[in-house]
Amino acid sequence: MKGKTKYIIGGFVALLLIAGIASSGSSDDTSTNTANNTESQVTRAETPPPSNAGIGDPVRDGKFEFVINSVECGLAEIVTNTEFNFKETPQGEFCIMDLVVSNIANEAQSFSYDDQKMFNSEGLTFSPDSSTISLESNDVVYEQINPGNKIAVKVIYDIPAGETPVKAELHDSFLSDGIEVQL
Numbered sequence: 001m002k003g004k005t006k007y008i009i010g011g012f013v014a015l016l017l018i019a020g021i022a023s024s025g026s027s028d029d030t031s032t033n034t035a036n037n038t039e040s041q042v043t044r045a046e047t048p049p050p051s052n053a054g055i056g057d058p059v060r061d062g063k064f065e066f067v068i069n070s071v072e073c074g075l076a077e078i079v080t081n082t083e084f085n086f087k088e089t090p091q092g093e094f095c096i097m098d099l100v101v102s103n104i105a106n107e108a109q110s111f112s113y114d115d116q117k118m119f120n121s122e123g124l125t126f127s128p129d130s131s132t133i134s135l136e137s138n139d140v141v142y143e144q145i146n147p148g149n150k151i152a153v154k155v156i157y158d159i160p161a162g163e164t165p166v167k168a169e170l171h172d173s174f175l176s177d178g179i180e181v182q183l
Contacts, residue, residue, distance in 0.1 A: 054182045061179040062172030063105035064145075069098040071165065071183050078156065088131055092160040095126075097168060102150035111143045115171040116155050117178070120163055129158040 053059045055068050075094035080086045095118065101111050118126040143151055159165065169178040
């Protein structure tokens with residue numbers, strides 16, 4: 001089941017990306033897209049990130065403001081469905097990043113679980129574990145967030161046992177620069 005879930009999620013994300021590219025490919029939208037890109041760059045330039053942002057500090061990337069409430073590591077299993085007692089076990093250990101994402105722009109923006117990264121002290125990059133998406137408190141994988149709204153999400157990583165993550169890199173999209181937060 002773990003392997004099938006990854007293929008289903010991967011196919012869904014690919015379909016959404018293709019649909020997004022197709023809808024923005026019109027030459028009539030060139031001036032609008034240029035204006036939106038300039039606005040996004042200005043927003044980033046006007047709100048520089050804190051130099052040593054950490055847990056609990058609001059940080060911004062593009063159209064989103066992020067706050068990491070906590071990070072819990074060392075979990076040997078996660079119950080993904082209490083009704084049927086489904087459990088997931090990691091290759092190493094699970095780390096859960098409790099995150100709030102707010103849309104600070106004047107238009108809707110899509111949040112993607114897979115765009116959020118975690119790093120160790122040696123610079124190794126860890127991606128979220130998509131096999132845990134059925135976690136009852138974590139049903140957000142790809143969510144459209146309207147202006148002024150926010151969502152709470154638990155981003156789950158499968159990292160090597162005994163590893164200590166030192167920072168997260170949060171993104172408003174897979175194309176954004178991202179913003180670092182010290183853990």
